[in-house]
Amino acid sequence: MKKLSVVVPAYNEEETLELFLNEVNKQTAELPLEKVFLFINDGSTDNTLDVLKKLSNKYDNVKYISFSRNFGKEAALIAGLEVSDGDFITVMDADLQDPPEMLNEMFEKITEGYDVVGTRRVSRVGEPPIRSFFAKKFYKLINKISDTEMVDGVRDFRLMTRQVCDSILEVKENNRFSKGIFSWVGFKTTYLPYENRERIAGNTSWNFWGLLKYSVDGIVNFSDTPLNIATFVGFISFLTSLLLSIFYLLKTLIFGDPVQGFPTLIVLILLLGGLQLLSIGIIGKYISKIFLETKGRPNYIIKESNIE
Numbered sequence: 001m002k003k004l005s006v007v008v009p010a011y012n013e014e015e016t017l018e019l020f021l022n023e024v025n026k027q028t029a030e031l032p033l034e035k036v037f038l039f040i041n042d043g044s045t046d047n048t049l050d051v052l053k054k055l056s057n058k059y060d061n062v063k064y065i066s067f068s069r070n071f072g073k074e075a076a077l078i079a080g081l082e083v084s085d086g087d088f089i090t091v092m093d094a095d096l097q098d099p100p101e102m103l104n105e106m107f108e109k110i111t112e113g114y115d116v117v118g119t120r121r122v123s124r125v126g127e128p129p130i131r132s133f134f135a136k137k138f139y140k141l142i143n144k145i146s147d148t149e150m151v152d153g154v155r156d157f158r159l160m161t162r163q164v165c166d167s168i169l170e171v172k173e174n175n176r177f178s179k180g181i182f183s184w185v186g187f188k189t190t191y192l193p194y195e196n197r198e199r200i201a202g203n204t205s206w207n208f209w210g211l212l213k214y215s216v217d218g219i220v221n222f223s224d225t226p227l228n229i230a231t232f233v234g235f236i237s238f239l240t241s242l243l244l245s246i247f248y249l250l251k252t253l254i255f256g257d258p259v260q261g262f263p264t265l266i267v268l269i270l271l272l273g274g275l276q277l278l279s280i281g282i283i284g285k286y287i288s289k290i291f292l293e294t295k296g297r298p299n300y301i302i303k304e305s306n307i308e
Contacts, residue, residue, distance in 0.1 A: 013095065119154070
């Protein structure tokens with residue numbers, strides 16, 4: 001029997017882990033695959049690790065990795081993919097917002113010849129309106145400025161073949177944006193729609209500012225358009241200042257109208273200073289990514305694990 005590796009990042013999910021495990025086993029009982037659960041404890045501050053240890057003692061197919069601290073979901077994802085050894089690999093959240101019953105249909109699609117079967121939320125019911133608004137705007141923006149297409153509403157929850165997983169692992173960058181990487185590697189992909197679901201327990205670790213930072217990282221990782229904007233802004237600023245200089249010079253020479261120095265000076269200083277700071281900030285963001293990449297730090301540090 002072929003094997004399915006279920007990669008599950010977990011941060012403060014003590015209330016959901018056993019519920020998740022039982023529900024996945026229940027909903028996929030007919031799936032003709034041997035399931036191995038790979039839980040990644042991302043530096044949780046609650047009893048997540050203790051629960052994982054109990055589950056691993058109770059079930060032979062439950063494995064876990066525990067980080068030395070919180071490294072973020074991207075690090076947990078790559079850690080799970082690196083230790084997975086299944087013929088098929090799926091990534092799921094422990095809060096059951098990813099419907100486990102969909103794995104049956106996803107596997108059917110894989111057998112039809114697809115390399116990746118992803119899931120896409122067709123609604124954002126239960127999500128804060130401001131988060132939904134900016135999420136939609138992000139996908140519209142990133143698809144306009146990036147060559148890598150990212151489908152609105154797509155989740156990390158997907159089923160992929162071993163070949164696809166190995167291709168993702170070949171992407172060695174430390175500053176990772178998995179949604180973009182999943183799309184960038186290509187392969188024959190389809191998406192299954194579903195309605196948004198609430199968490200079964202606990203609270204999400206994501207907040208608006210965390211998602212905003214994640215979105216900015218996605219734009220920087222998959223588009224150089226902001227750098228082009230900075231260059232364009234600099235050119236327009238130079239051209240504007242040149243035209244204004246000619247205008248005021250002719251106005252003074254032809255009409256003898258003296259230029260009001262103080263207001264003009266203040267406006268120009270604020271305009272050019274603001275544009276310069278904006279451009280420097282954009283360039284600085286890219287330089288910071290280069291700086292982090294050149295350090296060569298590991299994506300995560302494992303404190304303990306039951307994976308041999």
